[in-house]
Amino acid sequence: MATLKEVADSAGVPMLTAFQALNQHDTVDEVTRRCVQEAADNLNYTLKITQIDIADLAGVAKGTVSYALNNSELIKPATRQKVLEAAQMLGYHLNISARNLRMNRTGVVGYSWHVADDPSRMNNLLDRFIYRVTMAAEERSFHLLTFVQPQKNADRVYESLISTSRVDGFIISDVTYNDPRIARLTAMRAPFAAFGGMYLENADFAYVDVDGKKGIRLVMDHLLEQGHERIGLLGWPSGWPFGDAREASYREAMRDAGVRIENDWIAYTHNILDSAAMAAQQIMNSKYPPTALVCANDLMAFGAKSYLDSVNLRIPDDVALTGYDDDPTAQFLGITSVHQPIDELAEALFEILLGDINQEPLPNRQIIFNPELVIRRSTR
Amino acid sequence: MATLKEVADSAGVPMLTAFQALNQHDTVDEVTRRCVQEAADNLNYTLKITQIDIADLAGVAKGTVSYALNNSELIKPATRQKVLEAAQMLGYHLNISARNLRMNRTGVVGYSWHVADDPSRMNNLLDRFIYRVTMAAEERSFHLLTFVQPQKNADRVYESLISTSRVDGFIISDVTYNDPRIARLTAMRAPFAAFGGMYLENADFAYVDVDGKKGIRLVMDHLLEQGHERIGLLGWPSGWPFGDAREASYREAMRDAGVRIENDWIAYTHNILDSAAMAAQQIMNSKYPPTALVCANDLMAFGAKSYLDSVNLRIPDDVALTGYDDDPTAQFLGITSVHQPIDELAEALFEILLGDINQEPLPNRQIIFNPELVIRRSTR
DNA sequence: CACTATTTTTGAGACGTCTCAAAAAAAGAT
DNA sequence: ATCTTTTTTTGAGACGTCTCAAAAATAGTG
Numbered sequence: 157m158a159t160l161k162e163v164a165d166s167a168g169v170p171m172l173t174a175f176q177a178l179n180q181h182d183t184v185d186e187v188t189r190r191c192v193q194e195a196a197d198n199l200n201y202t203l204k205i206t207q208i209d210i211a212d213l214a215g216v217a218k219g220t221v222s223y224a225l226n227n228s229e230l231i232k233p234a235t236r237q238k239v240l241e242a243a244q245m246l247g248y249h250l251n252i253s254a255r256n257l258r259m260n261r262t263g264v265v266g267y268s269w270h271v272a273d274d275p276s277r278m279n280n281l282l283d284r285f286i287y288r289v290t291m292a293a294e295e296r297s298f299h300l301l302t303f304v305q306p307q308k309n310a311d312r313v314y315e316s317l318i319s320t321s322r323v324d325g326f327i328i329s330d331v332t333y334n335d336p337r338i339a340r341l342t343a344m345r346a347p348f349a350a351f352g353g354m355y356l357e358n359a360d361f362a363y364v365d366v367d368g369k370k371g372i373r374l375v376m377d378h379l380l381e382q383g384h385e386r387i388g389l390l391g392w393p394s395g396w397p398f399g400d401a402r403e404a405s406y407r408e409a410m411r412d413a414g415v416r417i418e419n420d421w422i423a424y425t426h427n428i429l430d431s432a433a434m435a436a437q438q439i440m441n442s443k444y445p446p447t448a449l450v451c452a453n454d455l456m457a458f459g460a461k462s463y464l465d466s467v468n469l470r471i472p473d474d475v476a477l478t479g480y481d482d483d484p485t486a487q488f489l490g491i492t493s494v495h496q497p498i499d500e501l502a503e504a505l506f507e508i509l510l511g512d513i514n515q516e517p518l519p520n521r522q523i524i525f526n527p528e529l530v531i532r533r534s535t536r
Numbered sequence: 537m538a539t540l541k542e543v544a545d546s547a548g549v550p551m552l553t554a555f556q557a558l559n560q561h562d563t564v565d566e567v568t569r570r571c572v573q574e575a576a577d578n579l580n581y582t583l584k585i586t587q588i589d590i591a592d593l594a595g596v597a598k599g600t601v602s603y604a605l606n607n608s609e610l611i612k613p614a615t616r617q618k619v620l621e622a623a624q625m626l627g628y629h630l631n632i633s634a635r636n637l638r639m640n641r642t643g644v645v646g647y648s649w650h651v652a653d654d655p656s657r658m659n660n661l662l663d664r665f666i667y668r669v670t671m672a673a674e675e676r677s678f679h680l681l682t683f684v685q686p687q688k689n690a691d692r693v694y695e696s697l698i699s700t701s702r703v704d705g706f707i708i709s710d711v712t713y714n715d716p717r718i719a720r721l722t723a724m725r726a727p728f729a730a731f732g733g734m735y736l737e738n739a740d741f742a743y744v745d746v747d748g749k750k751g752i753r754l755v756m757d758h759l760l761e762q763g764h765e766r767i768g769l770l771g772w773p774s775g776w777p778f779g780d781a782r783e784a785s786y787r788e789a790m791r792d793a794g795v796r797i798e799n800d801w802i803a804y805t806h807n808i809l810d811s812a813a814m815a816a817q818q819i820m821n822s823k824y825p826p827t828a829l830v831c832a833n834d835l836m837a838f839g840a841k842s843y844l845d846s847v848n849l850r851i852p853d854d855v856a857l858t859g860y861d862d863d864p865t866a867q868f869l870g871i872t873s874v875h876q877p878i879d880e881l882a883e884a885l886f887e888i889l890l891g892d893i894n895q896e897p898l899p900n901r902q903i904i905f906n907p908e909l910v911i912r913r914s915t916r
Numbered sequence: 917c918a919c920t921a922t923t924t925t926t927g928a929g930a931c932g933t934c935t936c937a938a939a940a941a942a943a944g945a946t
Numbered sequence: 947a948t949c950t951t952t953t954t955t956t957g958a959g960a961c962g963t964c965t966c967a968a969a970a971a972t973a974g975t976g
Contacts, residue, residue: 260961
């Protein structure tokens, strides 16, 4: 296709005039407008400003324009200025696809926010997480592509996204044992960084994590200090490293305190309020009902609280209650919880990923953050 | 750069052998591997399978490959088969960037999921919405780019994304009066489709919506039928079309029922649990406290319920309570709510957007869905 | 079999950018 | 003023795809 300059020449007007004419700008009179339009039609031209047009207008070579726009040190300041002005006048916008093709990168990172048909999709923590990751990405001129992963063969979706050059890398959360996504991405040498991984054996990939064992230990010490001994646990079904770590930490703390755990002090549930309430009921129906209930996250604590309220068990007088994640619900309900430094964590995670994408891996590709106990009226 | 065939020829081996050699496949012996590697190094070749390689292997022209891969009717089935087999053997993956450049589209749609520094970010409805939109997009080979929009000048972010060809169009939610994003996108002729808009005057753009007035009317009629007259409203501060519509509908219903609304039966709050609880308190402290409380969404209803529980007002005996959105919290707490057909709505919205993107606009670009009352124990 | 009509394949070229090696301009040294 | 060094600009070419007009192959017809 023709360039703007060719159109302008053919119509016998300056480039800028041609530009304005095609933009229907009213600084150009009707006659000229029609004339330019005709020239454009003849050359089968549709207005689309490229670096070539800028070069033509500024009177430099197209290579110069590219360098100038990218703030290359090579270019003399005066020239750069000239180019930038021309770009400004023509309202230039870089074409990302062209850059992507040329540079073989996309400036996009993938994150699977949703799992298909997963009913337990209430997760304020991950919501905050993804928000901060997006911010971190955008500050570095990256964007986030969110996609849905199927329950089965999720790794294929990841493979397809990376091998079609749709994304440069991935953020991963909810890592499982022997996670097929990690196996696949590692095999493909595709950049990725995970939220979670410290309690996986031989975790040989980039991750950030918050020490979940430590978090539960904070909770347990707090409760034990207050004299609680019969402490129950509401956890997730095993299979998730972070969940298993929390349970392990609970058990360790009980052992260290010399308290034997009754079987029915522990119940498992998914992130569903109803199930959590039922699980709480189950625990409280123990022959030796606990005086404190530790929940694996705030959603469960909410569910548990509802149950306790419904049977008029007072919190904390009859039963102390704790959650995990410090989400808005726990804040509102006054439930003691554990705060995770999501903001810093997301930032760090993206930095690590970016290093891998740019083939300049950061020295420290595995960072562990400390959780913080937030004591509220549910335990005092 | 060289092609795989050139490398193979230079090394004096068949293409497939060269391919496997470069892949370190162990069907190829050490010597051949090194030989091929050397040839590749000489030609400065790095393995990257393109349509040209497929063409070389299948013995057809590169144009044929493109047609065959895109299931063009032009190509003879036998040829297509040959091409597909070759593609399979070489593990070919389309390069999206190249296609995007050539076709001047991206297969990506933008959606601003988060607003920067917005504290009131708990929205199960939009979470579900975005999940379904993503699904709809992916079923049509599109992807979703999520970005953060600033509180001010959000329209610039939209402009930049579309004019750099980062996305083909947008999904928009939380439309305001005289929304600058809509003005900007309309002026740019950028494709977009909104969730919400039926209660905007002269809404001259593509949207889907659920009739909010009708939804509140369902709630009101339900309450009035049960004999309630003193009905309070927990709403959002005015400025949001959907919020204003809900309030208007409340007022209409009261007027139609011949009930005068006391000033302090209405309170406003953002999507923050604490504020909602306080607003509920305010209303209940009225000289003529309502016997029913209508909330603009389920989050507020949750906040209100907490307050009511805390002062031992029984639901529904002392105060009936309703929410809106039918989210998991309302389901769990047994709060009467209004269900919006998010799943169908998201699907329809994406279809409309796709039509606009493909320059084949659907005949009906504004679709209104009906809400549905879900009665729970908070009102019976 | 020769000729036409139809189907199928071909190969070039364009999309807009970045980057390399080479050329030109400017600055510095003698 | 001439030559050398350094800075700056140039212009071609490649990235991988799709698509057009033209060529080749095949089928159909008398």
